[in-house]
Amino acid sequence: MSTYTKNLSEYVKKRGINLSKVARDTGLSYTALYSSLMDSDRKRDLRDYEFMGVCFFLGVDPREFAEETAVQ
Numbered sequence: 001m002s003t004y005t006k007n008l009s010e011y012v013k014k015r016g017i018n019l020s021k022v023a024r025d026t027g028l029s030y031t032a033l034y035s036s037l038m039d040s041d042r043k044r045d046l047r048d049y050e051f052m053g054v055c056f057f058l059g060v061d062p063r064e065f066a067e068e069t070a071v072q
Contacts, residue, residue, distance in 0.1 A: 002045045007065040008054060009037040017058070026053040 001009075012019070019037065023030035028050050035044040037054075046054070055062040 001043045003067040004051060004062075004065045005036055005045045007067070008046065008051065011058075011060070011065070012037050012054075022054060022057055026057050028053050 011017075019033050020030060022028065023033055032044070032047075032050060033054070035042045036046045036050065052062060055065075
């Protein structure tokens with residue numbers, strides 16, 4: 001699973017965000033969102049448009065979900 005999807009999944013879970021509302025308001029598939037963000041067995045990465053749609057819905061900068069890497 002990509003770092004972006006994993007980090008967004010953790011964000012959504014910690015805040016108890018309702019995926020049904022996200023799906024309705026963004027027009028994204030609930031099944032796809034659930035498979036990517038809630039179902040740890042599926043390990044489905046969000047598509048780029050799904051990731052951006054969720055971030056815009058949440059009002060969060062997508063870069064916040066990037067993995068912090070040390071520059072050596």
